[in-house]
Amino acid sequence: MALQLTNRSKVVSNKEQSVSEKLYLPGIIKGMSITLSHLFKRRATVKYPDEQRPRAEVYRGQHVLKRDDNGAERCTACGLCAVACPAEAITMESAERKKGEENLYREEKYAKTYEINMLRCIFCGLCEEACPKEAIFLTDRIVDTEFERDDFVYGKDKLVEKTDKRIDVSKRQTLEVAAFKKLPGLKHNTMWDGKKQIKDKH
C-alpha cells in the first residue's frame, strides 16, 4: 500500500451502484444537510480594513529609523544594514555632521539619504539585527498600498520617526535581544559596546 498521509482517504472501487445510490436522493439529502448546517456556523471572514486580525507584538512590518531621547537621529550610515539585507533593498548616502547639527544627528557621520524599497524588502529583520546603533527597527505597522512602483521606495521622510509621534519598539528591543546582540558570534554587533572596543574572540 502506498504512503498514507491521512486516515480519511478512500480506496477507489468500481463496484455497481446500489439502489439507494442510483436513486441519488439519499446522497442529495445528505449533501443538502451538510450545506444547511453551514448556514448556522460562524463566519470566517475578517472585514479587513474595518477589523484587523491581532498581530504578534514582535510583528515585522514597516521599518522605522529611531531618534534618541533628545530627538537626534541614531543612524550613522555605516551601511551594515545594507550589507546584511538579503534582498538588497536598502541604499544610503552618508554625510558629515556640521557644527551646530548635534541636536539633529547623534553621530559625527549621518545618513543624508536612506531608502528602502518596500517591494524588494522581505521583512526578515536582518537589518535590525545588523544595526550597531539601534537605529533601525521593524514595527507592527503595515506598508501602505500604492498605485506607482516608485512610491514604494521609502525615503527618510517616511522612515525616520517624528519627534512628536514616537513609535514604540520596546517589544522588539527587549533585554533578550540586547543580550543576543552581544553574543561573540555576532561580530559586527560585538565590535562596539558603548565607546569601548571589545576584542573578538575568534
Next chain:
Amino acid sequence: MISLLIYKGILCVAVFAFSLGVAAYSTWWERKFASFLQDRVGPDRAGPFGLLQPLADGGKMFFKEEIIPNVSNRFLFILGPSLFMLTSLMTGAVIPWGPDVIIGGKTYAFQVTDINIGILYLFGVVGIGVYGIMIGGWASNNKYALLGAIRASSQMISYEVAMGISVIALIITAGGTLSLREILAQQDAGVCNFVYQPLGFLIFFVCALAETNRAPFDLPECESELVGGYHTEYSSMKLGLFLFAEYTNMFISSAIMAGFYFGGYNFPFAHEFYNAIGLQEGSWLIALIGFGAYFTKIFIFICVFMWIRWTLPRFRYDQLMNLGWKVLLPLSLLNLALTVVVEYFRGNIHF
C-alpha cells in the same frame, strides 16, 4: 369600463415592477445566501447589508461597452435577450397573487387576467421562452453559444414532457379546470394539492429546475465547457437581461409551484384566523395577508432553488437526458395512471 381599465393597468404595472424588483433582489439574495452556506459574509459594502448591490450591478451593466459581433445577425442578436425577458415577465399575468377584494359591492381580483386556459397559456409562454435562448445563441455565430443554445432547447423540450404530464395529473385532481384562479380557490376549502400529488410535485420541481436552467441543470451556460454558453458573445445590458430573466423565471416558477401544490395565498386555518381578528371576507387586509402568505412560500422556494445550486454539482449531459427521458417521464406517466385510477374510484372522473 374605464375604471376596470385603470385598475387592470395599475395591476399590470404592479406585477411587472414586482417581478423585476424580486428578480433584482434575488441576485442579491443569491449571493448573500451562497455566502451564508460557505461561511462568508457576501456583498455588504453597498448600503446596509449590501442592499444597494443590485442597483450597483444594474448601473454597471448599463454603462458597460456594448459589443455586437460583426459576424452575428444583428436583428436576431438583439431579439434573443428581449424575447427571453419578455416571456419570463408575461407568465406573471395569469397568477392570482391574492384573494379578491370587494369594494362597494364590486369584486376586484388580484390577478391581471383570469383566462380559463391559464395553465396552457403558462406552458405556451414558457415554451416560447426557449426561443430567446436559441435565437440569441444561434445569432451570435459562435460555436460555444450555439452549443449552449442547442443544449438549452433540447433540455427544455425534454423536461417539458414530464412537467406537462405531472401537471395533467394535477388538473385531474383539481377537477379538470385549467384556470389558475380556480385551482388556487379549490385549495382554500380543502387541503393543498401537495397532499394528493407528492410525486407529481417532486417531478414538477425537478423539471422546474431544468426549465429555469438552474443548477444542477445549468448545462446551457456551463462555464467549464462552453465558456459562457448561449450568452458567450453578449455584453452590457443584453447579458444583464439574460441573467436577469433567469431570476425572473425562478421567481415565476416558484410562484407556480407554491400556487399549484401549496395553496398559493391560502394557509392553514386562514378563515378561522380572519374571523378571530374580525376581518370580513373581501377586505383589502385579507388580500394583503394572503399575498404575504403567498410571498413567504415563494421566498422559501427561491431559497430552496439557491440551496440546491450551492450544494449539488452539475449533471453530465447524458445523465441529464437519462434522468429526463428514462426516469422522470415513466415516473410521471405512472403518477398520471395512479391519479386516474384513484380519482375514478373517488367518482371524480366520468366517462
